[in-house]
Amino acid sequence: MSTNELKLRAAKAFQDVCGYQATTFVQAPGRVNLIGEHTDYNDGFVMPCAINYQAVIACAKRSDGIVRLISVDYDNVQDSFAVDAPIQPTEDKLWANYMRGVVHFLKEKGYAVGGADIAITGNVPLGSGLSSSAALEVVTGQAMKALYDLDVAQSELALIGQASEHNFAGCNCGIMDQMISACGEKNHALLLDCRSLETKAVHIPENISIMIVNSNVTHSLVDGAYNALRRQCEEASRILGKVALRDATLAELNASAIEKGSDVYKRAHHVISENFRTVACADALIAGDLQKVGEYMYASHASMRDDFEITVPEIDYIVEVLTEVLGTKGGARMTGGGFGGCCVALMPADMVDQAKAAIEAKYEAKTGIKESIYICTPQDGAGQI
Ligand code: ADP
Ligand code: MG
8 A cells, every 4th residue: 555545545535534625644654674684672773764654644734732542453542631631551452652751752842733633644563673663652752843844854753753662661671673764765775773862874876776585474572572672782791891781892792701512602793793793784784785795694593593593493494595695696694683574685676576486385384384575665754644
């Protein structure tokens, strides 16, 4: 579904529920991370791009200080709250909490938000690792920015979205997802320094395609595992005497008291090497060297599998099949937090059909699970439409 179709769907729902026409339309995209996994909370580098799947809002100001949220994708179910009263998460409408949190933190940071009718729809698949939640947060901030002419930077909208995700949705995410949704650039990935929030746009030529393969495997232990991994990274950086693993080198790790082959060693080895790969991969992309880009992606996958131990057999199999097809002409790796979710591949556009056919022929036959495939192009971040 195109941006325009999403806009029409939001406009229609707005009109049906509110009985008048929306004045303002905004969008915020989902994202895929090309390389740099579990580096964000270690103050390191990531390289995501915004994709052509997005959240779209139709909205208008209200003069009574009430914010009314309408979820088009959940049968126009509504939530409403007063801007001037303390804003809290709801018990039952989890989707609304991401949006409530954004209004809360805008207000807390001193931005003069007011009442609004807001109809939200989108086509980022929910819970698939393409960050529909960040798109939802950022698009909500973007709506308030547009309606109330707020002088708020896109990176600030990202931070507000992250604060909402932490405090209203209970997920301790890094800053990558909201930053790329708010600040993405068409035809570019963004090399993002998660410490300084500096970004560098990295051009992706039009003859390179981005394929996302969702394994449709989800694991329930993700949160516990994620927290354990974070603790191991913190322990490594404490032993190394660093503020974060971003500041450590492999030589320092090898010379340290951390026992080689221990879990803490392996976690640190992944993060330190992944940081290096991410920066080097950006350079290779800038140089137009897709073979090198591919080598870094394959190496990133191996590191997630062997050192960080966050891949599952289904995911490894997708990368294996893509590696067979693409060889040195592209690259593939798991993307996202791990334990299921998606793989991402970069390849010459004329190899897409072949890669898709190989996955369709082999993945379900081997695993009994049907994959979903998305062909993406890098898009602009959030804005008015
Ligand atoms: P991911 O960010 O990987 O897609 P999350 O579990 O972090 O997965 O976020 C998914 C949740 O975000 C959904 O369960 C829903 O509550 C909310 N959400 C995302 N997009 C929308 C939308 N367009 N409309 C309503 N809720 C949405
Ligand atoms: Mg999310």
